[in-house]
Amino acid sequence: MNKVGIVGAGITDCRGRWVEATYWDLFQQATRAALADAQMTADECDSVVYGIYNDIFEHQAIPESSLTGWIGMTNKPGTRVTSGGATGFYAMRTAIMEVASGMSEVVLCAGGEKATDCFDPRSKTATPMVIDTIAKSWDPFYEYPLGATASDSYMQLCMGYNDSYPNDIGDSMVRAKIIEILNHAGNRNPYAQRRDETVTCEQVLASRWIIAPFLRLLEVCMYTEGAGAVIFANEKKAHEISERTGKPILWVKGVGAANESYGAGRGSFYKPLDRIVSDHLAAYRAYEMAGVKPSDIQLIELHDAFVAQLMITMGEMGFVPMGRTRNLIDEGVMVDPRDLRDDEMPPKGKLLVNPSGGLIFGGHFVGGSNMFSMWSCRREMINRKAPLGLVHGTGGINAVFGGAIVVELDEGGAR
DSSP: OOOEEEEEEEEOOOBSOOTTOOHHHHHHHHHHHHHHHTTOOGGGOOEEEEEOOOHHHHTSSSTHHHHHHHTTOTTSOEEEEOBTBTHHHHHHHHHHHHHHHTSOSEEEEEEEEEGGGOOBTTTTBSHHHHHHHHHTTSOTTTHHHHTOOHHHHHHHHHHHHHHHSOSSTTOHHHHHHHHHHHHHHHTTOTTOTTTTOOOOHHHHHHSOEEETTTEEGGGBOOOOEEEEEEEEEEHHHHHHHHHHHOOOOEEEEEEEEEEOOSSBSSSTTSBOTTOOHHHHHHHHHHHHHHTOOGGGOOEEEOOOSBHHHHHHHHHHTTSSOTTOTTHHHHTOOBOOGGGSOTTOOOOTTOBEEOTTOIIIIIOOOGGGHHHHHHHHHHHHHHHHTOSEEEEEEEESGGGOEEEEEEEEEOTTOOO
């Protein structure tokens, strides 16, 4: 298997609405930024992998077909990936496999979404249509007609987890303090959707309930329009590009993935509602492939659709004990980025989680959100000289799709 390196990454501004840009334009912006970062042209890419979650958002079936020429990939192979919220992860996994197999030397992986082009004429807002579009992912005969939503899906898990592990994620103040930390991280990200906001614990606790007792309005990710791109290359090409740019390579050390059953219940053929088993399996498969332990990793970009889910996922991935995920706050495991310089890592035993602001403050353009996470992980690892980082993705009804990528900073740095 060929060694795979990350040699370029770029993202657009994350916005609640890009009035002046089509999704074609957003993919162009992200591709241009990634190519500029790697000091490459599109001609040097052998193929492209697209991360596009939802055709309805783009108002076009097979939307990748019209992107091919717009981003300079004419007459090159292209693969479209869609896996719900985990679309970005699975798109990157596909690109990594293509380079690792030797099928391609350099692969562009680009993902994005134009979610709020939807419009509901009765409310005169996008929200009802966006929720309805996402709800079409559910069982069309029983769940969708009952009004299933993404919030319902994740909160089922949180309620099940709370039954098995009481007195953990149910503490509203713990969740509010995590929100404050993510807010401070988002303030440092020049592309974050909510980079100019200040959100306090008091504001979180005063925000209205979406689903009590685990989800208030200020504890949830946003609809975002934007795009991101990452360039993967084999060892020879990665070193050539690194020499050209003077930037160190991020090597892909481990990749893990798992898809749980759709149906909830007990037994191996069902999805347990008190766990996110896919996150656990994906992370530990990535650790095994990389030859590392959770304690070796201090910089994490985690898919935080909801704060309570972030806490469970941190337990599933082995960074805090299951049932004591509140240690993120109670024992100060999760570091406030204001306590670190931009070139500094936290002390041993502490974790820098979502320095991008995550999906909650950074942005969640579903098809490319995990590319956004990889862009941030790479940026932070280079700036802080962090030896290892982890990027996580999750998605699907009841968080049944899990993915993790462990990346390592090249020991030689920029050559």
